[in-house]
Amino acid sequence: MVKIFGERNTATNALARVITDNSASRLLPSTEYDLDPDASRHAWAQHDPRERERLLDEIYARVADPHSWKHCSTNPMDPAAFDQTLVLFCLRHPASWFVSLFRNPYHALAELPEKIADFVEFQWETPERENLGGASFRPLELYNAKLHSYLEFAKRLDSQGMKCAFIRQEDLLLNSKQVFRSLAPELLHSRKRFRRRLRSAKNGWMPLFIVERYYARERWKESLRGCEAAINRQVDWGALKSFGYEPL
Secondary structure (H helix, E strand, C coil): CEEEEECCCCCHHHHHHHHHHHCCCCECCCCHHHHCHHHHHHHHCCCCHHHHHHHHHHHHCCCCHHHCCCCCCCCCCCHHHHCCCEEEEEECCHHHHHHHHHHCCCCCCCCCCCCHHHHCCCCEECCHHHCCCCCEECHHHHHHHHHHHHHHHHHHHHHCCCCEEEEEHHHHHHCHHHHHHHHHHHCCCCCCCCCCCCECCCCCCCEHHHHHHHHHCCHHHHHHCCCHHHHHHHCCHHHHHHHCCCCC
């Protein structure tokens, strides 16, 4: 079994497809649709974002840790519940992630500012299923909180002899075959001949080479001109050093 955790916009869907397309390993539930399709459709039909998020929280209210929302903090979780499970954590350069959250503010409870420069100080409210006590964070503080929870949980998993790994979104997009090969020994019936999708996991209409070119050239930096210092101040770069991420 495989459980994927990762913040919004960190290629969790793409990683899931790489695994299911190329192995017989089973993905544990990680979205509301996995748990209760009917309740999910009802929640997403709501026009009020607060009512939508409340109903989504109810779906996760009594699930076991291995069935938690894939975007949640892993701080309160018990490693023993993940026996015989490969736990994967998705990461992305924090500034690149910041741009994507501004463009794709999944599960935002309040209206975002019009300019990305103002988004640096925006207070992002978290739903209950996020395991952060309903607190509000500036976007990059939210990134730090999730990162620290993953690092701590990974240490606890490792101390109990359980398998886990961190997957960088950049690696998955630019060399998905190599990422899969690194995971293959822990997966069930891994394919010898890698099956690669040609379109984006998020935007099925978009050819993957366009997405790859965008990230290979780090085009996301263009949106952050003038915001570099503010972003650098908020990120815990020390915790990211081992992943090769550097300040802007």
